[in-house]
Amino acid sequence: MVGHSSEVALSAQEITVQFGGLVAVNRVTFDIPKKSVVSLIGPNGAGKTTFFNVLTGLYKPSSGRVTYGDRDITDLAPHKIAESGIARTFQNIRLFGLMTAEENVMVAMHSHLKAGIAATIFRTPAQRREERQAHEDAREILEFVGIGKWVGEYARNLSYGDQRRLEVARALALRPQILLLDEPTAGMNPQESSRFVDFVHRIREARDLAILLIEHDMSVVMRVSERITVLDRGEKIAEGSPAEIKSNARVIEAYLGKAAGEGKRL
Amino acid sequence: MARAQKVTGGERSQRRWAIGFSIAALLVGILYQFVVNHLPFALQDFVSAWLPATSLNEALVWVICALGLNIVVGYAGLLDLGYVAFWAIGGYSAGWFMSDFFTQWRFHAGGASPAKNQGLHISFWGVLIIAALICAFFGILIGAPTLRLKSDYIALVTLGFGEIIPQVFVNGENIAGFNLSNGSKGISPVDNISLFGKQLGPFDLGWKYMIFVALAAIMVFISLRLRSGRLGRAWLAIREDELAASMMGVPLMRTKLSAYAVGASAGGIGGVAFATYVNGVFADRFNFSISIILLAMVVLGGMGNVWGVIVGGVIVAWVNSTGLPSLGDAVNNTFNTNINFPSYSFLLFGGVLVLMMLFKREGLFPESRLKLMLHEGDEEESETSSVVSK
Numbered sequence: 001m002v003g004h005s006s007e008v009a010l011s012a013q014e015i016t017v018q019f020g021g022l023v024a025v026n027r028v029t030f031d032i033p034k035k036s037v038v039s040l041i042g043p044n045g046a047g048k049t050t051f052f053n054v055l056t057g058l059y060k061p062s063s064g065r066v067t068y069g070d071r072d073i074t075d076l077a078p079h080k081i082a083e084s085g086i087a088r089t090f091q092n093i094r095l096f097g098l099m100t101a102e103e104n105v106m107v108a109m110h111s112h113l114k115a116g117i118a119a120t121i122f123r124t125p126a127q128r129r130e131e132r133q134a135h136e137d138a139r140e141i142l143e144f145v146g147i148g149k150w151v152g153e154y155a156r157n158l159s160y161g162d163q164r165r166l167e168v169a170r171a172l173a174l175r176p177q178i179l180l181l182d183e184p185t186a187g188m189n190p191q192e193s194s195r196f197v198d199f200v201h202r203i204r205e206a207r208d209l210a211i212l213l214i215e216h217d218m219s220v221v222m223r224v225s226e227r228i229t230v231l232d233r234g235e236k237i238a239e240g241s242p243a244e245i246k247s248n249a250r251v252i253e254a255y256l257g258k259a260a261g262e263g264k265r266l
Numbered sequence: 267m268a269r270a271q272k273v274t275g276g277e278r279s280q281r282r283w284a285i286g287f288s289i290a291a292l293l294v295g296i297l298y299q300f301v302v303n304h305l306p307f308a309l310q311d312f313v314s315a316w317l318p319a320t321s322l323n324e325a326l327v328w329v330i331c332a333l334g335l336n337i338v339v340g341y342a343g344l345l346d347l348g349y350v351a352f353w354a355i356g357g358y359s360a361g362w363f364m365s366d367f368f369t370q371w372r373f374h375a376g377g378a379s380p381a382k383n384q385g386l387h388i389s390f391w392g393v394l395i396i397a398a399l400i401c402a403f404f405g406i407l408i409g410a411p412t413l414r415l416k417s418d419y420i421a422l423v424t425l426g427f428g429e430i431i432p433q434v435f436v437n438g439e440n441i442a443g444f445n446l447s448n449g450s451k452g453i454s455p456v457d458n459i460s461l462f463g464k465q466l467g468p469f470d471l472g473w474k475y476m477i478f479v480a481l482a483a484i485m486v487f488i489s490l491r492l493r494s495g496r497l498g499r500a501w502l503a504i505r506e507d508e509l510a511a512s513m514m515g516v517p518l519m520r521t522k523l524s525a526y527a528v529g530a531s532a533g534g535i536g537g538v539a540f541a542t543y544v545n546g547v548f549a550d551r552f553n554f555s556i557s558i559i560l561l562a563m564v565v566l567g568g569m570g571n572v573w574g575v576i577v578g579g580v581i582v583a584w585v586n587s588t589g590l591p592s593l594g595d596a597v598n599n600t601f602n603t604n605i606n607f608p609s610y611s612f613l614l615f616g617g618v619l620v621l622m623m624l625f626k627r628e629g630l631f632p633e634s635r636l637k638l639m640l641h642e643g644d645e646e647e648s649e650t651s652s653v654v655s656k
Contacts, residue, residue, distance in 0.1 A: 058509070078513055079514075079515050082512070082515035087513075094509065096502065096503050097506060099499070110496060110515050111515035113496045121492065131496075173514075
């Protein structure tokens, strides 16, 4: 449906997550094609963030597998998944508030840097070189997301919008192939959201990666996504292009209630 | 641009502190080595009552250990209530490797003891390294089971280990026939320190002072270097938001364990220094209060700031060893009373900690970032209270 497996960056098969008796995600299968922008939408409590947490290793699914390229990453530790190239931002901003913007970005380079305890204490030439490069890279990323002037500022002192940008910058420092954005436009006004759509495309072009969005703002979703997957009560109820999703009866029903839906529930 | 200025500003202030530390240490050293002996007797009495050389050396031992604890608590944000365990292990490393204690063996490696003596005699410098390695190992061993726990529970587990290890030494007289620690009798004396062909015995306070200053300086150096590098950033990230750190590729286990290991090895070095200072190891000295006093030093000075920790360490150690007893003598002599001042030390430390938490949570010399965090709540509180009062 989505194309040949070689073009799939990340693939989740039949993911189920249960919390006690509650089935938060029920047998959801989902692919992220390489270099695509795909969205995950659904009413509150549909299981979107839970699904995200499975992809990033925070939750282990009760059943189902996640494969990344040709690797099975279902049981990997979160930091291993991050290291392998899946980066995320958080719905509620989770920056390292009392570290500078630059340090925030450099934390995410941890897995790419090599210096150990001894090399750091003695400042070996290799360690100096590595640190200098990391500083440069961090600044370059901060410039790229448009907050280059805040390198030395504590993350918690940044404005809300800049904190969102810093989260993206930090995620990009992992050099991901897949970037997961959890409600990135929450709290933004329409102009900011609209700029954000351009920003997402710019990231994809410049960094050559696939982007998965969880998003509530439908104008953003429709403009930014190539494919949309809709979750409702833990189940995938629709998948397709923005145009297809817009006219899908089950989606409208899930969002607006039964009366507004044109068709009847099966 | 902003960053360039900021970093040089930060580095300049670090350099200023470092120069201040060196000058103060050197001046005090010169004063005790060359000046005090030539002072009038009245002044000499005053100095030996209020600031004897022994209390300086003891304070430096405390400072070395507090700097280690600062890495665990101040940098990585892992509350450790059992740090005395490492102090004890370091002390016993000195007892084992630089004394006649193991009469069944005879091994000499640069120690200051005559070659005919039994026991293991390794030079002070070698033992420092050995103790640091042993403690790093135990730091990892103790840290490992706590890693899946959240902060309060980590504190409880470390508290347990801090009790277990000294107890092992107290009762370690006969472990399946092997005398590990000589029980509550302790191991004494330990070998002299050899420095440039000199032998520094228990009364060579001046030279030991210099050695202890150097050890503290090395700990500061290591702390600052690590803090500014890859590992230091990961420690702080864990302190700030553990989950986000792991999502950014920071391996929580390894990073936390490295904090425990580095912190613990400083405790080992401090333990060796302490053993040479008191010329022996005595199991009953390693009690819970040491962990708490060390924590008080870190909190009083300012978590995460090595210079603050040094100041906090010197102040608390001095009050504990000299300030209170001397003040007690002075008060008792003047008012003809009979109050045992040192027995109130915990009341004092407890009171100071409570006051610090109420009025100056970031410590006397806070790391600037911590100050931000701790006063955030205040502003919100005062805002809501002003709303309520309207």
